[in-house]
Amino acid sequence: MSDWEGVRLHVVSGKGGTGKTTVAAALALALAVEGRRVLLAEVEGRQGIARLFDTAPLDYTERKLTAGPRGGDVYGLAIDPEQALREYFTLYYHLGPAGRLLERLGAIDFATTVAPGLRDVLLTGKAYEAARRRTRSGYAYHAVVLDGPPTGRITRFLNVNTEVAGLAKVGPVHNQAQSIVRFVKSPRTAVHLTTLLADMPVQETADGIADLRAAGLQVGAVMVNQVRAPLLAPAGLREAASGRLEPDTVAAGLATAGLDPAPGLVATLRRQAEDHAARIDLESRERAIVAELGRPVYELPLLADGVDLAGLYELALALRDQGAA
Amino acid sequence: MAGGKPTGSALPLHLDLDAVLDDPQTRIVVCCGAGGVGKTTAAAAMAVRAAERGRRTVVLTIDPAKRLAQSLGLQHLDNTPRAVAGIETAAGGSLDAMMLDMKRTFDEIVLAHAEPRRARQILTNPFYVSLSSSFAGTQEYMAMEKLGQLHATGQWDLIVVDTPPSRSALDFLDAPSRLGSFLDGRLIRTFLVPAKAGGRLYRRIVTTGFGVATGAMTRLLGGRLLQDVQTFVAALDTMFGGFRERAEQTYQLLQAPGTAFLVVAMPEDDALREAAYFVDRLATEKMPLAGLVLNQMHTVDAGPGSAGVGTADVRGSGTLSAERALAAAETLDALPEHELTAGLLRLYADRVAAAARDRRLADRFISTHPAVAVAQAPAQPVDVCDLPSLRDFAAALTAGRQ
Numbered sequence: 001m002s003d004w005e006g007v008r009l010h011v012v013s014g015k016g017g018t019g020k021t022t023v024a025a026a027l028a029l030a031l032a033v034e035g036r037r038v039l040l041a042e043v044e045g046r047q048g049i050a051r052l053f054d055t056a057p058l059d060y061t062e063r064k065l066t067a068g069p070r071g072g073d074v075y076g077l078a079i080d081p082e083q084a085l086r087e088y089f090t091l092y093y094h095l096g097p098a099g100r101l102l103e104r105l106g107a108i109d110f111a112t113t114v115a116p117g118l119r120d121v122l123l124t125g126k127a128y129e130a131a132r133r134r135t136r137s138g139y140a141y142h143a144v145v146l147d148g149p150p151t152g153r154i155t156r157f158l159n160v161n162t163e164v165a166g167l168a169k170v171g172p173v174h175n176q177a178q179s180i181v182r183f184v185k186s187p188r189t190a191v192h193l194t195t196l197l198a199d200m201p202v203q204e205t206a207d208g209i210a211d212l213r214a215a216g217l218q219v220g221a222v223m224v225n226q227v228r229a230p231l232l233a234p235a236g237l238r239e240a241a242s243g244r245l246e247p248d249t250v251a252a253g254l255a256t257a258g259l260d261p262a263p264g265l266v267a268t269l270r271r272q273a274e275d276h277a278a279r280i281d282l283e284s285r286e287r288a289i290v291a292e293l294g295r296p297v298y299e300l301p302l303l304a305d306g307v308d309l310a311g312l313y314e315l316a317l318a319l320r321d322q323g324a325a
Numbered sequence: 326m327a328g329g330k331p332t333g334s335a336l337p338l339h340l341d342l343d344a345v346l347d348d349p350q351t352r353i354v355v356c357c358g359a360g361g362v363g364k365t366t367a368a369a370a371m372a373v374r375a376a377e378r379g380r381r382t383v384v385l386t387i388d389p390a391k392r393l394a395q396s397l398g399l400q401h402l403d404n405t406p407r408a409v410a411g412i413e414t415a416a417g418g419s420l421d422a423m424m425l426d427m428k429r430t431f432d433e434i435v436l437a438h439a440e441p442r443r444a445r446q447i448l449t450n451p452f453y454v455s456l457s458s459s460f461a462g463t464q465e466y467m468a469m470e471k472l473g474q475l476h477a478t479g480q481w482d483l484i485v486v487d488t489p490p491s492r493s494a495l496d497f498l499d500a501p502s503r504l505g506s507f508l509d510g511r512l513i514r515t516f517l518v519p520a521k522a523g524g525r526l527y528r529r530i531v532t533t534g535f536g537v538a539t540g541a542m543t544r545l546l547g548g549r550l551l552q553d554v555q556t557f558v559a560a561l562d563t564m565f566g567g568f569r570e571r572a573e574q575t576y577q578l579l580q581a582p583g584t585a586f587l588v589v590a591m592p593e594d595d596a597l598r599e600a601a602y603f604v605d606r607l608a609t610e611k612m613p614l615a616g617l618v619l620n621q622m623h624t625v626d627a628g629p630g631s632a633g634v635g636t637a638d639v640r641g642s643g644t645l646s647a648e649r650a651l652a653a654a655e656t657l658d659a660l661p662e663h664e665l666t667a668g669l670l671r672l673y674a675d676r677v678a679a680a681a682r683d684r685r686l687a688d689r690f691i692s693t694h695p696a697v698a699v700a701q702a703p704a705q706p707v708d709v710c711d712l713p714s715l716r717d718f719a720a721a722l723t724a725g726r727q
Binding site for chain 2: 016017048250282
């Protein structure tokens with residue numbers, strides 16, 4: 001049983017460099033249980049998903065990326081604001097010739113590049129559409145996972161429709177904005193935050209949670225990425241942390257293993273151990289702060305060989321084992 | 326040095342950051358790069374170093390996550406530069422820091438460039454209120470504006486700028502031209518037609534099209550919003566010229582020889598790809614690139630008198646490879662009394678592998694961008710978040726050739 005039963009739109013955010021795209025992809029794979037389709041979408045035009053899955057650049061057509069380790073299918077989509085606007089004009093507002101005229105006047109340019117914010121309206125609108133799309137047999141996708149903007153912008157991004165609904169007080173844009181607002185604030189949407197066990201990403205996660213809550217958005221889980229197991233046993237870590245590693249003990253060990261116990265090597269090993277102990281100490285303090293945030297926490301192991309499809313499967317299964325999907 | 330070409334890894338041009346910071350001709354340093362690479366920290370560290378080496382420095386950050394505030398131990402950065410406490414001023418320098426408040430910056434422009442009645446009209450317009458406070462993208466325009474303002478005061482020798490955490494950091498460079506194309510665009514003139522008496526001829530020409538377009542927009546947005554936008558655009562029309570002119574001036578300022586762009590990256594695929602993109606783009610825009618700051622390089626031996634970043638050469642013992650270290654660790658596994666040394670050897674192997682991977686990624690960038698000078702800083706075991714650690718970080722970045 002997943003912790004997020006009933007969630008149709010998973011938004012994954014996090015500080016830059018914490019691996020949002022990787023975590024979003026792993027979550028999509030984890031949610032793709034046999035017989036289910038999951039859509040993984042990106043909004044920043046970075047082609048991060050295509051790179052991760054080592055496939056041709058994604059476009060506005062939803063394309064199957066892979067069958068996940070649990071037997072379901074993951075589809076990919078790069079949401080492009082320009083295409084989204086054209087789709088809106090034709091699909092929703094039946095604008096026809098007037099839409100083309102607006103296009104000639106530069107409305108599309110205006111909306112997608114110049115007018116700040118309108119872009120976000122289109123991007124969130126498309127994610128909303130995909131999450132609620134129905135076929136004869138039910139929802140088109142079991143869930144949509146959105147690789148969203150970073151923590152610093154996520155609340156504003158998801159909340160842009162509140163702004164729009166306030167500006168356009170009547171008419172179809174108003175109504176559309178209102179429906180999106182209701183959806184992203186409902187329990188059918190969850191915003192997950194990716195972090196590393198380091199000071200600034202954890203701080204930003206705490207700030208992000210406060211911002212999301214203040215805006216009435218549903219905070220999902222905290223995804224701790226790139227977690228590494230300590231390479232030293234607890235006793236060794238304690239000695240290293242207090243600078244009490246015995247050079248003679250280390251040298252004796254090296255000699256036993258048939259290595260030259262040169263003072264330079266011993267010094268290097270001791271210094272590395274001290275740095276490692278400091279890092280582990282910092283990480284355990286950050287882990288305690290994360291636990292205090294009051295959200296479910298999932299840990300994803302650091303992939304030593306970099307992120308490839310096999311690595312993504314490993315992360316997806318780790319998420320499943322922890323109840324995320 | 327005896328002649329002979331270096332073998333193995335590429336030797337990059339050395340980026341001498343102290344020379345950049347000390348040069349009185351350098352008036353602006355712009356730190357750019359992907360999110361999460363330590364851009365803000367690098368900007369803060371460069372600013373601290375420049376100030377302590379005698380320059381009257383101000384550092385401008387735009388990031389709403391207040392990371393610079395944390396780095397500098399300041400809790401309240403607002404739209405005005407404030408002195409940073411604890412800076413060593415013996416060399417005659419000083420450091421001020423500020424965080425961009427985009428709404429306030431926008432308001433100030435309106436107040437400075439529109440007559441009071443117009444200004445009030447604009448400031449209370451609902452469309453303006455949203456545009457200036459809530460919409461992403463306004464930041465980039467305002468960052469450019471603020472940079473121009475700081476420079477115009479002549480109060481500082483050196484301005485260090487941290488760029489916004491944009492979806493693409495290039496938005497920062499695009500702001501002026503986008504503003505220009507918007508102002509010259511046909512759409513904006515369409516908005517202006519009903520509000521301008523002099524628009525009659527134009528109106529007659531576009532009248533049919535105009536009716537259809539505004540009709541469509543009214544249907545979409547509701548008449549009220551369209552009216553708000555029209556009022557806003559008309560009111561703003563008077564100050565548009567100045568707006569664009571200053572944006573263009575700032576753009577030219579960035580191209581001037583007194584500006585130094587630092588592209589910040591760390592040894593990861595995404596960050597380096599973004600860095601490469603940036604380097605190419607700066608060249609296209611004729612922006613003066615000082616070099617690449619390669620942050621968080623894993624090192625094997627980063628102690629005092631270290632042989633350098635990323636080397637697996639251990640002084641006094643020749644080279645111990647990761648493979649040999651791992652094999653030795655396995656030998657020791659059977660002997661409980663050597664558990665510690667086995668752990669240390671595994672840690673060593675892990676560090677060598679990480680350093681080698683970082684080196685490989687860095688070399689790939691260097692070999693494809695041979696003309697870009699590079700400064701490297703080792704990965705810090707703990708976070709850089711106070712003045713002493715910023716100093717250490719800057720010292721590591723500026724420490725000699727590697």
